[in-house]
Ligand code: ATP
């Protein structure tokens with residue numbers, strides 16, 4: 042076995058752990074794949090598969106988007122197809138370049154690379170021309186009703202809508218007014234362009250949907266070139282069609298928009314992209330809505346979009362999640378046509394599974410208690426050989442210094458051990474991992490009666506952790522040599538919300554009422570084995586017996602800061618196992 046330093050061997054962002062080779066969907070059967078297979082069989086698009094991932098750049102991507110990304114890119118990859126990244130930037134007031142940049146970073150981090158990079162705003166001229174075409178064809182009209190009136194006229198699920206008094210304007214008048222809307226002659230909200238579909242349709246989306254609104258707003262890409270902006274429904278399908286997207290996947294709430302998606306494409310006689318809806322990912326104890334996540338950021342209820350408690354890709358990346366874990370989770374969660382709620386524990390299960398395979402093991406003491414081995418020679422230091430990863434023999438071993446004064450976890454000592462407690466206590470012998478058997482002889486207390494130092498004797502014959510006379514101990518505890526320890530801050534995280542459904546609130550409250558006040562605990566003065574000195578930001582480890590931890594970007598050359606990514610205990614695996622049995 043080679044002697045390696047886990048600090049430099051840790052799992053870092055690298056080509057190997059953002060593998061592009063394995064699409065998340067590979068091998069899993071689902072109804073979307075079946076549709077694609079059928080289309081390939083009938084040669085519907087000449088054997089072509091073109092998808093797109095269409096985020097609106099109004100926030101950072103979250104774990105829900107990871108599902109869409111894995112489907113869009115994964116399915117195209119599987120069939121030798123192509124995937125575009127298209128920013129759906131039709132709401133100038135909410136969109137920013139910062140979000141565009143973060144979205145590109147997150148998609149790449151997940152392990153995907155787009156073929157074409159587009160913006161809905163690339164199509165503003167074309168969309169405008171198509172609007173003129175629809176007006177000339179008698180399929181669109183300028184309406185002077187305001188937003189509230191439009192809503193009133195639209196009717197309800199049980200009542201048909203009423204036609205606007207402006208619905209039957211002449212083509213010439215519509216053309217003139219629409220051109221003047223574009224020229225900036227009218228104030229915001231004073232007029233709209235609407236599609237002339239059917240005010241009696243049982244589908245509210247078909248009751249003369251608004252195509253354009255007037256908005257004198259600066260756009261992150263087109264600046265002040267436009268003061269009218271297309272609505273999502275008018276922009277999305279035509280953008281797909283322009284890019285000759287064959288399979289346009291989106292979440293179920295758009296199913297009712299599909300007739301409109303198809304209507305525009307049909308009326309314009311353009312490439313027939315096909316919209317396919319799948320279930321939205323929801324996770325217990327988690328909010329997946331950019332709008333609400335933005336609220337947490339704006340109200341400073343978290344430290345930012347990349348707060349390690351956030352379900353954003355930048356947050357969970359900082360926390361120590363791996364792209365593989367996310368892709369494996371998404372694949373296992375599957376796709377369907379019914380919205381459900383997935384347990385957060387399932388995501389954590391896939392995280393542990395991946396970290397268990399790759400994260401080097403180290404010893405760290407989070408709440409230190411000093412242990413002095415009275416019979417160990419002063420000034421002696423031994424190098425104990427420790428295994429870097431029992432799951433991966435190629436990870437090798439390292440040397441960990443052992444000396445007379447050590448730290449152990451406060452939890453691993455009890456002056457009065459309760460029943461079933463087998464760790465260190467007066468008179469009790471335990472094994473120090475990779476070290477010796479030690480027996481507690483006495484304790485030193487401070488003026489409050491708190492144990493501040495534990496004294497032991499060690500048995501020199503037990504080096505490596507076994508007694509020649511075959512006697513057994515019931516516990517093995519980890520330790521760090523006091524003279525060699527490096528100090529760090531460790532941030533422990535708990536769920537950000539206290540309720541499985543954070544949206545469940547009392548009258549007059551919003552979801553922030555369910556924030557967990559104890560979601561962050563900062564431990565200072567934690568003691569780490571010296572191999573961790575200089576560990577790179579983003580590198581991940583298993584702290585033996587404690588969990589998985591990742592070096593935070595707040596680390597400095599003087600002080601490392603670790604995030605607890607996830608604790609060791611895996612409840613979901615047991616639940617899943619029970620489900621099978
Ligand atoms: P949010 O409500 O968080 O703003 P959104 O649907 O408005 O989400 P978009 O930027 O429009 O966000 O989403 C881009 C793509 O990601 C869309 O195809 C959308 O359907 C998909 N998506 C968004 N949230 C989820 C989710 N929770 N599960 C699966 N796919 C999602």
Ligand code: MG
Nearest residue numbers: 096097099129
């Ligand atoms: Mg949206």
